[in-house]
Amino acid sequence: MNNIYKLSVSALVWSLVGCGGSPSSEPTPTPITPETPTVSVSVSALQGLWRSPSGAASTLSAVALPDGKVWALISNASSIRLLKASFALQNNSLVGTGKSFNLGAGTTGAISMSSSVVEKSSLNGAITTAGVSEPYSLAYQSRYDTPASLGDFAGAWSATLGPGTVNWNINTSGALTGTRTTGCTYTGKISLRTDLKAVANAVVTETCAGAVTQLSGVAIKNEDKLGITMLMTNADESAAVAVSLK
Helix, strand or coil: CCCCEECCCCCCEEECCEECCEECCCCEEECCCCCCCEECCCHHHHCEEEECCCCCCCEEEEEECCCCEEEEEEECCCCEEEEEEEEEEECCEEEEEEEEEECCCCEEEEEEEEEEEECCCEEEEEEEECCEEEEEEEEEEHHHHCCCCHHHHCEEEEEEECCEEEEEEECCCCEEEEEECCCCEEEEEEEECCCCCCEEEEEEEEEECCEEEEEEEEEEECCCCCCEEEEEEECCCCCEEEEEEC
């Protein structure tokens, strides 16, 4: 198991125990106590797919990219929120800042996040919004390490989105086209990332009654392989969308 600790391992120093001034034929090893491990905090250690335990009051699923950008979806009985944050090192601690989008109410708010990570194992911390702190505890999802392919996303997909239903087609090259029952049309692209993990990039252009909206974010094939989740924001991050395609 990988972790955030960088171990400094000392070598065993051997001494010859003399008898009457001559060396012993069987040297006795004398170990030196290892130095105290030093903690190495890394933004890249955050990367992965993370999920809260089943049965939690709020369900949190997160996508953390190698550069420290994090996309997350939090749902509970009263709301569904999309979070977008960027993490950096501050005083040897991982601290994130970003936005929370309440998808039902259409409202946004600034957030800060703290994080303690054991690489490919656990991710713990708190999300603070308007002075209210919300703890989280997530487990690593090993499927992150299986590289996505464009074929994973190919097919005909549909999802409920706002007042209508979208019907999208994605071909084996990642090109996306489609419509919405409200009259909107869509074009876009799914593209593979250079880090070769389970996460792909997503870009979608929505045209509704002459108004054009550019959306960009991430796409992940669902664990059951039967759907796709796309988390995106518009260009100025004034709005966000979470699309669950089946």
